[in-house]
Amino acid sequence: MWLPVLVRGASEDHAPSGVNPSEAGAGPATTRFWSHTTVLPRFTFPGSPRLIYSMRPPNLIFSAHSDHYDPRNMTHNSGINELYRGSIISQVKAFREANDPRKRDLSPSVLDFGPVRFLLARHFGFCFGVENAVRIAYETLESNPDQRIFFLSEMIHNPKVNCDLRARGVRFAFTPSGEQLVPWEDLTPDDIVVVPAFGTTLEMQEQLAARGIDAYTYNTTCPFVEKVWKRSGRLGEQNYTVVVHGKAAHEETRATFSHSVRSAPTVIVLDLNEARILADIIRGTLDRDAFDQHFRHKCSDGFDPARHLERIGVVNQTTMLATETREIADVLQTAMIDRYGKENLQHHFADTSDTLCYATNENQNATRTLIERGGDLALVVGGYNSSNTSHIVELCQEAIATYFIQNADEIVSVTRIRHFSLDTRAVETTDDWLPTKRPLDVVLTCGASCPDAVLDEVLSRVLSFFNNTHPLDRVLRTFTTPKSNG
Numbered sequence: 003m004w005l006p007v008l009v010r011g012a013s014e015d016h017a018p019s020g021v022n023p024s025e026a027g028a029g030p031a032t033t034r035f036w037s038h039t040t041v042l043p044r045f046t047f048p049g050s051p052r053l054i055y056s057m058r059p060p061n062l063i064f065s066a067h068s069d070h071y072d073p074r075n076m077t078h079n080s081g082i083n084e085l086y087r088g089s090i091i092s093q094v095k096a097f098r099e100a101n102d103p104r105k106r107d108l109s110p111s112v113l114d115f116g117p118v119r120f121l122l123a124r125h126f127g128f129c130f131g132v133e134n135a136v137r138i139a140y141e142t143l144e145s146n147p148d149q150r151i152f153f154l155s156e157m158i159h160n161p162k163v164n165c166d167l168r169a170r171g172v173r174f175a176f177t178p179s180g181e182q183l184v185p186w187e188d189l190t191p192d193d194i195v196v197v198p199a200f201g202t203t204l205e206m207q208e209q210l211a212a213r214g215i216d217a218y219t220y221n222t223t224c225p226f227v228e229k230v231w232k233r234s235g236r237l238g239e240q241n242y243t244v245v246v247h248g249k250a251a252h253e254e255t256r257a258t259f260s261h262s263v264r265s266a267p268t269v270i271v272l273d274l275n276e277a278r279i280l281a282d283i284i285r286g287t288l289d290r291d292a293f294d295q296h297f298r299h300k301c302s303d304g305f306d307p308a309r310h311l312e313r314i315g316v317v318n319q320t321t322m323l324a325t326e327t328r329e330i331a332d333v334l335q336t337a338m339i340d341r342y343g344k345e346n347l348q349h350h351f352a353d354t355s356d357t358l359c360y361a362t363n364e365n366q367n368a369t370r371t372l373i374e375r376g377g378d379l380a381l382v383v384g385g386y387n388s389s390n391t392s393h394i395v396e397l398c399q400e401a402i403a404t405y406f407i408q409n410a411d412e413i414v415s416v417t418r419i420r421h422f423s424l425d426t427r428a429v430e431t432t433d434d435w436l437p438t439k440r441p442l443d444v445v446l447t448c449g450a451s452c453p454d455a456v457l458d459e460v461l462s463r464v465l466s467f468f469n470n471t472h473p474l475d476r477v478l479r480t481f482t483t484p485k486s487n488g
């Protein structure tokens with residue numbers, strides 16, 4: 003099995019950001035290129051079972067759950083997720099990161115192969131929380147070869163990552179929709195249970211504790227999700243009601259709701275439409291029946307709209323559209339002004355804007371700039387149950403013909419593609435998906451849970467449909483030359 007990036011220089015904290023195809027293995031350059039871009043590598047540890055630790059940035063280990071963590075001090079190359087790092091995409095990312103660490107320039111990167119040009123968003127792919135979760139997951143596997151390892155549910159919403167973990171013996175205790183796969187009574191104190199990046203409910207933690215398992219020992223909950231929980235707790239202490247912008251069935255929203263209801267009356271709103279209904283209930287133009295109809299199934303027990311909508315704060319499922327969260331907050335804030343007057347707003351509406359996840363925000367902003375640049379079609383890659391990827395798809399399909407695919411296998415041929423439709427919630431097949439225009443501009447991006455290696459595979463698959471393309475090393479040269487300061 004071919005091993006990427008790990009093969010050379012992998013004992014450094016920051017492994018090489020890209021592999022020159024000409025160094026990737028035996029055989030002519032083209033063959034070598036395809037050999038490493040069409041197979042998602044399985045992570046093995048040839049000759050060095052502790053390799054994974056040698057690649058671990060010491061400052062990150064289990065320190066992520068800190069109030070003082072600043073994601074902007076991180077570079078994309080931190081983390082140990084070399085197993086999922088694609089050589090092409092990662093090289094582009096590393097170049098952009100080195101030249102613009104604060105992401106002031108959101109213009110897309112253009113990989114110009116001649117007849118086809120790939121436009122890559124300035125920011126996409128594994129976020130800090132996902133890198134952190136992947137790292138802890140693989141470290142847990144590596145350090146506990148003789149124990150049964152369960153994940154409470156999919157660690158992140160990416161089929162490749164979850165498939166690989168399953169192949170290594172990991173079992174998932176619940177489906178993403180909450181269906182229990184492993185009965186509680188099957189778990190013993192000797193088992194390891196890993197909490198996924200979106201966290202879990204307090205009820206789950208209590209179930210685990212009852213079986214002698216500490217849910218905090220192998221906890222990959224993203225610190226930005228925990229930040230939302232903490233803010234919800236503080237809102238409750240200050241007698242605010244928490245309004246969660248999220249999908250009620252999503253693991254993260256279930257977890258946030260579970261934490262929030264311990265200290266505050268809590269209600270979940272899905273979108274702007276629901277926010278407007280809640281706003282009218284606050285104004286008194288809609289009554290309790292409207293609340294019962296729209297929110298009773300997703301609010302805390304005993305929620306009384308007459309009392310519990312006097313003081314509110316809005317938090318979100320971190321993968322929702324950040325702009326929509328802001329719009330929802332604005333709608334509710336306006337309702338408070340209408341009801342209580344501008345001079346009393348502070349008493350009735352808490353400012354929670356600092357709970358928005360930086361990665362979601364940057365992904366979405368970079369996507370907007372990407373589609374402003376335009377393209378002939380967009381390929382958005384990720385798990386079909388990935389919330390943040392769905393939002394990237396929504397943004398793209400407003401402007402460009404967009405195909406939401408989970409990996410390169412969905413590109414059946416030059417004339418046929420399988421893709422997920424957000425409208426029908428089903429996989430559909432489209433023929434003649436690849437326009438004949440030349441040069442063709444292909445927008446290529448993904449959500450926070452998609453490995454760069456999967457994007458490499460997609461890029462390679464699309465590229466294989468074109469003749470007389472520029473060699474990869476020439477195309478990538480643009481992303482290896484240090485920028486002139488002059």
Ligand code: SF4
Nearest residue numbers: 129131224226320359
């Ligand atoms: S999207 Fe944000 S909140 Fe979610 S895992 Fe990534 S960094 Fe954490």
